[in-house]
Amino acid sequence: MNDQSKYNSIDWAPGQPGISPTWTSSAKDVVTTSLGSSRIWATLGYGIGNEVYWPSTGHPQIRDLGFIIAGPNGWTEVKRAQRYLISTPEPHVPLPRIVHEGDDYRLELEFLPHPLRDTLLVNYNLMGEGLQLYCLLAPHLDGERANNAWADGDLTAQRDAVSICLRSDCGFLRTSVGYAGESDGWQDFSRNGAMTWTYKCATDGNVAMTGELASASGTLALSFAQTLEGARTLARSSLAEDYDDVRHMFIDQWAQWGKTLVVPYASPEMTHVAETSATVIKVHEDRTYAGAVVASLSVPWGSSHDDAGGYHLVWTRDTVEAALAMIVIGQIEDAKRTLAYLIGTQSDDGGWAQNYFPDGRGYWTGNQLDEVALPVILAAKLRAVGNLNNSIPTENMVRSAIAFIVRNGPMSDQDRWEENAGASPFTLSLAICALVSSVDYFSAEEADYLLSLADCWNERIEDWTYTTDGEYCANRDIDGYYIRMSPRPRDGGIHGSIDVRNVAHGEIPATGLLGMEFLYLVRMGLRKADDKRIVDTVSLVDEELRVETPNGPSFHRYNGDGYGEHADGGPFDGQGVGRLWPLLTGERGHYAVAAGEDARPYLAAMAKMTGPGGLIPEQVWDRDALPDRGLSPGKPSGSAMPLVWAHGEFLKLLACITTKRPTELLDEVESRYGGNIPEAAVWHWREKSPFNSAPRDRDVNIEAAEPFVLHLTRDDWQNKEEIGSSPGAFGMHIVTLTNEQIADTGEMKFTFFYPDRKVWREKDFAIRFDR
Known part of the structure; x- marks a missing residue:
């Protein structure tokens, strides 16, 4: 068929190979x-x-x-x-x-x-x-x-x-x-x-x-x-x-299929948007790889470049957000298929690729801790609604994912925006809730360890993500505020800097970077909506990140974001100016419900920030209209449209307004914490997540992923002790110092010897014990 030899020279089109191809507009x-x-x-x-x-x-x-x-x-x-x-x-x-x-x-x-x-x-x-x-x-x-x-x-x-x-x-x-x-x-x-x-x-x-x-x-x-x-x-x-x-x-x-939708009570207009959102999510499910839901059937700014990836890839985060939304509208089987699919794409180490094609082939190679926690939370949610098949593959998935979180948490190689490493309130919230919700899959010893670790990480959230001396404290009646994230401790922690990679010269002090991630502390049941720290930070992001558009309020991801069109409306090309995200309007709406505010304006804003066919975009334009570029304030920009995550957020906010309860809130987490900061019985010290001081009335676990001998001193190496580690849960090796053992200790210095490798850790660490 189409044997080229049968064509004459006049049949061949001139101009080979043509201009460089691109995709089309998103x-x-x-x-x-x-x-x-x-x-x-x-x-x-x-x-x-x-x-x-x-x-x-x-x-x-x-x-x-x-x-x-x-x-x-x-x-x-x-x-x-x-x-x-x-x-x-x-x-x-x-x-x-x-x-x-x-x-x-x-x-x-x-x-x-x-x-x-x-x-x-x-x-x-x-x-x-x-x-x-x-x-x-x-x-x-x-x-x-x-x-x-x-x-x-x-x-x-x-x-x-x-x-x-x-x-x-x-x-x-x-x-x-x-x-x-x-x-x-x-x-x-x-x-x-x-x-x-x-x-x-x-x-x-x-x-x-x-x-x-x-x-x-x-x-x-x-x-x-x-x-x-x-x-x-x-x-x-x-x-x-x-x-x-x-x-x-x-x-x-x-x-x-439409007859099976269970849409929360709403006005005809909101019901229309809800049904559209449910349909958008349903359309994005793959046929061969049932349960695979790509982030968007689009290529952001596709008419300007030729990208093999685009958004037509599976991000575990976006997929689970979609599955959780489908649960609230009665599409339980869809969520179960997604869970089964995620079990099939889990890596041998317990994690998931940063993103991947529907057949499971990885595309980008980053590691994101939230994408490991979310499948566990999806399993917990399905169990909560009475629709989890406790099969061996499900149990193995949960156990493997939790082991990954234990070994690698609480710091993540990338935050939810896939840009920076460190501690993010969003990621911390999900990791902690995954640990708490999964204890039934483990032995009593392992379960105790998971709850101990969760309590420790929960208590330390503010150490990693809350500042009392950041630049936004000046001239404001606030004691402090939550930041977008802090770098790893080795990179300075909360006092380090964040490299905003989508702008030129984007080095910003971590305490100068605001984001909406902290709202998940309330949404997941770890902090109360009226906690002064939360309230102060809400007022701050409303002031700094919020923009009132003709279609209602929306928010920037963070100050100084560069993921969006250039100032002249030209397409993002690795740098640009971050625009407004409707899904963040939904996140702010969830907090409004928790705080007893009227969340309907946020829902209505999401409904109005749509394209001609009712699709919710990733971003909307935040400046004066540029008609030649097709850009109008409060309407879709050239980024992904639709964004499945945004449609899922709309459905979850609609449900939350009715039930007064976030979809992601799990009974186990609520009963353990109730929005209160715990006093962990044990603080877990690791080199990836160290602490320089600890309360004197707690036990301290010194932990590593391999056997070690702890060399410690309480008097600046005039005298020293040697304590061999013991095998603990999840392959960790531990030396436990009880509060009785450290009762009279002001400061302890220590280092490690690894006998299997016969290697010294040529660095001293220290912990000060506060009264």
């Missing part, structure tokens, strides 16, 4: 898939088809599928005209109907993922006098720059084991393939005012395809397969069926 209108066996996920933006994903949610295969209308008054590319309306039958039925209207035309489009075949059907109807319709298709197969394309009755393209076929039920009058920016269909119209090129072959480049449709109304089939023959067979088969029958099948599947 400003999606709608995301859709069927609930059948088909493995097609389609996104729409600017009223046309954007990336289509096949055979999983991790693999976009085309840049876009658009249309040109030509007539007596010239030609129009409809995506550039931006004169269209979007509708769906119901918010929980993602069958988008797009109506483009110009001065002399009306184009109706409906994008229908076939429930049973790997085909996207596009039903079209053009109205107007003397008009002709053309389709434009830009393959970007397997994310590779070099694709091959042919115009031979159908429009086909191939790269290795990915093939596509675009076919019309009424046929094409003419077809052409070319190289983007050089000999593609848009360039033809731009230069010649009409379709004049009919090239049959374009290989090894950034190819583009054009078809002149033989009728003003009909159906297109865009099919995907491993072979060209397979793609063509699927396209022909799909068009051989009655379109209305396929449409009814699609609608019926989604309508039946």
Whole structure:
């Protein structure tokens, strides 16, 4: 098929390889898939088809599928005209109907993922006098720059084991393939005012395809397969069926699913947003790897670069946030599938890759402690609602994840924004709650150790993340405030500096960096909403991070953030200016519920900060409008849209307003702490999380991950003691100094000898014991 030897030299498109490919804008209108066996996920933006994903949610295969209308008054590319309306039958039925209207035309489009075949059907109807319709298709197969394309009755393209076929039920009058920016269909119209090129072959480049449709109304089939023959067979088969029958099948599947939604009581407007949010999350679940939910079917600022990753990857954090949201609307089975999927992607060391394709292949390589704690919390939540299968794989997952947290916590290599190492209130909250909620999976000795460690970390949260002498204390009636995070102790701890990597010269004192992470201390039941430290910090972030937009309040991730468009609206390119995050509006709303405030304005703000199709973005614009860039205050910027995490946050806030209880709050944690700081019986000293002083009335565990001999002195090495460690839980090795043993000790200095390696730790450490 498509034997290149049959083409004459005049059939080959000029301009190889074309301009460098990119993805398309992340400003999606709608995301859709069927609930059948088909493995097609389609996104729409600017009223046309954007990336289509096949055979999983991790693999976009085309840049876009658009249309040109030509007539007596010239030609129009409809995506550039931006004169269209979007509708769906119901918010929980993602069958988008797009109506483009110009001065002399009306184009109706409906994008229908076939429930049973790997085909996207596009039903079209053009109205107007003397008009002709053309389709434009830009393959970007397997994310590779070099694709091959042919115009031979159908429009086909191939790269290795990915093939596509675009076919019309009424046929094409003419077809052409070319190289983007050089000999593609848009360039033809731009230069010649009409379709004049009919090239049959374009290989090894950034190819583009054009078809002149033989009728003003009909159906297109865009099919995907491993072979060209397979793609063509699927396209022909799909068009051989009655379109209305396929449409009814699609609608019926989604309508039946919609009946299972249990949306908390809300106004019709909020119910609509809730159903849309539930549908967005559902659309993002993979078919082959059930339970895998990617962060977004989009590439942030995709029209400016060519990124193999984008957001069409699984982040354990985002996936669990989505699963927890599905629980609150009655979709328990979805959450259970996600838990099973996460069990399947867990690493041998008990952690998870920073992010990964739906099949489990890692992409970025960072380690984030919150992404290890969250699957444990999901298991605990499913158990709390009576829907956890206590299988051996589940038990093994929890035990392995907890062991990872014990060995590596409480410091994380990366915070939740994947930028810095150290202690974050968000990560600490999740790690502590994971330890407390998992004790039933362990022996009595192991359980006691976990609770002891959790109590110690909980008591020390303020040591790591609360400052009383930071720069924001000046000229304010506050005693102190929580910071975004502190570096590792070896890097200065709370008195160190944070490298804000997405801006130039971004070194900021840790005490000068504010964030919203501390709100999870209340949300997870570790601190009370009326704790003065919490209240003071809320007032501070409301002052420093909050922006009132025309659509309501939203928040920056932290002061000095650079992850967003440049000041002129240009796309983020490794540096920029951080914009507002609707999901943080949701986090502030959760605190409002806990504090007895009215949280509805935050919910309403999230509902208004959406795109044309009701999708909640990662970020919204925070400055004056830039019409040329399509940027308006309080509306989506060029970052990811939709963001699954944001839709999950909306659903959880809606539920929290009704129940007055955060989804993540677990009974075990609430009963143990009740928002109060514990007095841990044991303080656990490790080189990764040391302390320079400790209360005299506590036991102290000196711990390491290998056997050691503790060499200590109470009188500055005039006399010394040697104590061999004992094996403890989770592979830790421990020397315990009881409060009786240290009762008369003012300061203790110590170092280590590791007998297995016959190595001294050539550094002295010290602990001062306070009365």
